Amino acid sequence: MISYSTLFSAKVGRYLTLILLLLVARSNTKAQQANDFLSFNPAGIEGNQIKIIPQGKTVKVLATGGYVDIRVNKALRITEGIIFRTYFKNKSVEKTVDNPFDAAIYLSPGNDFYIDLLDVNSNDLIKRYILQRPHLIPRIEFYNQENHHIYTTNQDGKEGAFKLPPGEKIRLELTQDNGFKFMHIEYVLRNLKTGKTQQGTSKYRIKDLSFEANTYYELRVNYVDQRESTIVVHIRVKPYWYQSIITYVSILVVLAALGILLITKTFKKRINISKKEQRKLEQAAIRLQSLLNPHFTFNALSSIQGLMNTNRIDEANQYLEEFSSLLRQTLATSQQVYTTLDKELEMMRLYIKLEAFRFNFSWEIEIDEELNLSEIEIPTLLLQPLIENAIKHGIGNLGDQGKLIIKCKEGAKKDTFIIVIRDNGTWVEKEHNGYGLSLTAERIQTINKMKKEQSIVLTFNKVEGTEAILTFENWI
Secondary structure (H helix, E strand, O other): OOOOOHOOOOOOOOHHHHHHHHHHOOHHHHHHHOOEEEEEEEOOOOEEEEEEEOOOOOEEEOOOOOOOEEEOOOOOOOOOEEEEEEEEOOOOEEEEEEOOEEEEEEEEEOOOEEEEEEEEOOOOOOEEEEEOOOOOOOOEEEOOOOOOEEOOOOOOOOOOOOOOOOOEEEEEEEOOOOOOOOOOOEEEEEEOOOOOEEEEEEEEEEEEEOOOOOOEEEEEEEEEEEEEEEEEEEEEEEOOOHHHHHHHHHHHHHHHHHHHHHHHHHHHHHHHHHHHHHHHHHHHHHHHHHHHHHHHHHHHHHHHHHHHHOHHHHHHHHHHHHHHHHHHHHHHHOOOOOEEEEHHHHHHHHHHHHHHHHHOEEEEEEEOOOOOHHOOOEEEEHHHHHHHHHHHHHHHHOHOOEEEEEEEEEEOOOEEEEEEEEEEEOOOOOOOHHHHHHHHHHHHHHHHHHHOOOOEEEEEEEEEEEEEEEEEEOOO
């Protein structure tokens, strides 16, 4: 049976142990580091620092790096009646950790790790260790080459931005007032246009960072011990005056104006040359056309004379009336290089009618319905010499057996039409080189020079008689 004196002695011993523990907890920092229940040492990356702050029963352990090595000291190993409770505390969430002692534990910024020492019987808190990894954000001062202050980073970690003139170099000064020894920082400067980077580490300052004009950069800075807390600064380097949009636009406007002026001048010169050539060709065509008019007039007068010499006075009068109408139309178009196909055919009807009075042949004009005669223009009096030759050399001596047919039809090729002048006689001039035909060939040659994208082709075909074929290419 245990005596009261024995129980009293046990209680006294327990109280003495607790008093001894409290006295040890209140010792100074250096003694605490050596004689406290737990000791903490930096682990992980090089440069990790530990700072211990006693606050009564609570001891804060601040670590710059991620890992902290926790060791149980001798004072705790020989003490009985103490239990441990270890857990991470993130706001209201607690996560128990099994036996973290004599090992390294990793801390994330903002997620504290607690170690509670409790009395085994009363569960009262004897001591609490709070392991923290504070957010450490470098404070950077930016200076230019003239040592003028440009910018200071935000201590709250928010992104910042500033502008630089072109050709500027800057210096970064590091200010560290976080209670730790000077810590190394690392930086990465990225050219957002090319993707090239400048990077390095320093403890006090970074000198002579250079930048390209008219470029955007991103600067990232953080402590080597704490890459989770990176500060970002956006830097826009202004362009040189000759790199600005206004300068580019001005140069483009000037170049465009000069180009337009040069092109306009060149076009005007070409247009003037073309107009001169066109006038020459038109004058040549009109000159050739004027040579045809007296030739045609002479033939018509000869026809009238022939009718009168054979006492065909009524026919001569009718012929003269028709000739007068034809002459008026011919004079009206004498200065026109082109006339519409319907007007040209109307003049040819009058002309053929006059010639039919004299030679008594039959004639016919056939027109395809697809052709719009009022929209097609052809050289004035181009058909007359060909019709005249068909009558004179083909059917003039056949009397009422003579037959003249004029056909206007679409060609086999796109935008092409054909005029065929067919007679059923036998020509005396086998080579088709009469005066009228030679003038017509010359006119066609002149017209083709004027119409470079269009052309007229004259061919002859011997069938039951003769066909004079005019092909108008790219004419519709």
